[in-house]
Amino acid sequence: MPSSVPSFAELLGRCQRSAVHLEMRDAYAPTDRFEAWKRGERINWDDRQSWWHSYDQLISDTVARGVEIRRARVVSEPVSEYIRWEHYVTHANVTAGEQVRWLPRRLATDIALPGNDFWAFDETLLRVHHFDGDGTVVEDEITDDPSTVKLCVSAFQAVWERAIPHDQYRI
Template identity: 80%
Template structure:
């Protein structure tokens, strides 16, 4: 489905202070990288050129401009195979400059969570991800609706406060 939403790089390029990302699913659509991991292939983290992607560079450049980028994931336990892989590849996110935390879903009961994953830029612009049942991105939506921004910001901060830093979270 075509989207008229600005691409992620454009939105991040306009960001001045903060970008936060809340992920709520236990699996997303399979990728070749995920399939390779399931076959036992592993990344040689010492050979950065083999795994450093344009996304990683975009994050590093944005952090270098002074933008704080935080990602929080709410996950079921025991974690799914997809989450085990995602935890493994999060090394790239952290290396690029993202701060990443994980919250076991059972600890999120008292948090009002939105139904969809999102990015929130500078506490003003919300990019909402809509997925199919099998985890494929169907479309993204942009909103500056104050109530949606307020809910998503509060949800992210509540998750962040309780979540476990990436290096301490065991899968």
């Protein structure tokens, strides 16, 4: 059965001003890239062709047309091995044009956070990610419910204001 949720590329294509992503898990389902990193393989950042993916191009194209893309990650410290890897590969996100910040979880105690990771598009539409306990996406949900969007956008903004820019966050 085909998904009724528009693709990320379609949602980003409709976006006119901003797309923000809040991530709150300390681990997601392992990928081949993560497993390679754990074996000691590293990316040659000088060879952009070897690591630049369609996602990076989509972000770059979207930023080039004037959409601000921000990602905030709430993380436990000391960070998990997965977050250590995410920090390493965030070089690609930043190169593509995303602004990325990190917030130690201990500094988020007084922020009302939603129960799920999400993307908010133009502060009017959410793509909410539902994961299983191992960090595998079970499904994505789309909502434009004004109170839910308001909660998520305000949570993102509160995290963003406290979070540490990627180039300053040390793990």
